[in-house]
Amino acid sequence: MTDPSSIERHSYDVLVVGAGGAGLRAAIAAHDAGARVAIICKSLLGKAHTVMAEGGAAAAMGNVYSEDNWRVHFRDTMRGGKMLNHWRMAQLHAQEAPDRIHELEDWGALFDRTPDGLISQRDFGGHRYARLAHVGDRTGLELIRTLQQRAVALGIDVYMECTITKLFQSGGRISGAFGYWRESGRFIAFEAPTVVLATGGIGKSYKVTSNSWEYTGDGHALALEAGASLVNMEFVQFHPTGMVWPPSVKGILVTESVRGDGGVLRNSEGRRFMFDYIPEFFKSETADNEDEADRWYEDKTNNRRPPELLPRDEVARAINAEVKAGRGSPHGGVFLDIASRRSEEFIKRRLPSMYHQFKELADVDITAEPMEVGPTCHYVMGGVAVDADTEESIVPGLYAAGEVAGGMHGANRLGGNSLSDLLVFGRRAGTSAAEAAAALAGERPTIPDDDIRAAAEAALAPFERQGGENAYTVQQDLQDIMHRLVGIIRKADEMEQALEELDTLNERCSRLSVEGHRQYNPGWHLALDLHNMLRVSQCIAMAALERTESRGGHTRDDFPATEDSWATVNLHCVLDDDGSVAVRHEELPSMPDELRTLFEDK
Incomplete structure (x- = not known):
């Protein structure tokens, strides 16, 4: 029998579980609000799955299209989510995302620039205007680097390779958490009146996934067993373009930036099939051949995106339909072709990580040949149901932000909204948790x-x-x-x-x-x-x-x-x-x- 007195113990105001974008931003916000904060991460600091978000962070800054604003971004987000989004979360996200991006820049993030020196913004599926702030195809890595550097500079305590297995409650509210050190197996307990869950997704429940090994639904399950509810769990996003061949890269994501920068999807017949799946009002205005269609889509006056940049659920279903119809690639996917559309110099400059990753891991040269891609489990829209303004669940003291939280994306998440979601609601969750902890004063719960x-x-x-x-x-x-x-x-x-x-x-x-x-x-x-x-x-x-x-x-x-x-x-x-x-x-x-x-x- 374990002797509780022999277990390592710590006490904090705010405990943040997860060190991805949402967790780091929450910890910084809680620290800035005066709380004593700890970050617990299952892996090593800097290895969060946020680094896999390559394309960019959606924010209506209007740097490329001056017509863009938060209202258009809000409308795109709601429509992408099939109107099942929590409207208030979508509104706050659209309104506050530009400030969060500028804040990252103030903290040292090095975004790509427009010719005028503004933060560059690229096209992405479901967004009416080009609005994704990006750092080549390494945006998530730059976000983590910037937030991590700031958290470390602030002196926030970090417990790496530590897994939480249980949330404690006392008097009807959160009182702390229990976990273990992965290296030694020794147990550790944290007393804290507030916990922010930022544990990410659930992808390792599926055979083909872009998610890393940490994504085992820990935060979802911890919240459920603490008495919270999970909303929208039926909505699982299968990213349209995960590698299906060679085996060494199976499931690895091919960022939507490849399509945003001109890549097209072709079936085994070499035909650009996505034109068959666009809405009827698009078809009526689309030219008959590919070259004319490209010119029509690239005409900046009509605000239309190529069919490859339809929302992810629609592209994934189209690929699935082509494969089921017998027009798939040899290994059960379709072909994503940017090599015939863009120069080698352009691809290496705009998509350096994609080029080097697949060249090194699979000997696939994306500047010279198409990739075999297909839907891969990528993101869960469902998560802990939270208050839109504070990110608190129905369990007092329990907060959630990022992929583990539900409501923001409704039935489908638009690409690029995840990174700005992390920033907006990570900050709100951290601030709310710190304020709640301060309000308890001398009435902090304890763990029996x-x-x-x-x-x-x-x-x-x-x-x-x-x-x-x-x-x-x-x-x-x-x-x-x-x-x-x-x-x-x-x-x-x-x-x-x-x-x-x-x-x-x-x-x-x-x-x-x-x-x-x-x-x-x-x-x-x-x-x-x-x-x-x-x-x-x-x-x-x-x-x-x-x-x-x-x-x-x-x-x-x-x-x-x-x-x-x-x-x-x-x-x-x-x-x-x-x-x-x-x-x-x-x-x-x-x-x-x-x-x-x-x-x-x-």
């Missing part, structure tokens, strides 16, 4: 020894079992289930089958056993992560089965139409008293008339 002892025993349970299930086998089976049955195209009978198989996996998870010691034991780490992955997978499958329509990142083969009856309904996943997941319907908050008029005749 019995709670610490129970958390330690739960974490050590796999060591107590002999001859049980292997964590790697269970993970492989989970990924196969989600890929086959709850993937990009869904049907009721398949999702019902998925839920039955997930129930079986839950039973197998209760019999997981690991060998060896607690010192850096990947099998043990995965055994603990699997609990979170299964929780999140159940939420996705249950919400997807419940929503009997197709909308955004949720496509039902048996309900292919978008239904008006679902247009104002969000699904919330919660835990019932018996610990099982339940799905509840909630009406969207009503949008004010002054914002609703933005959608009239546009």
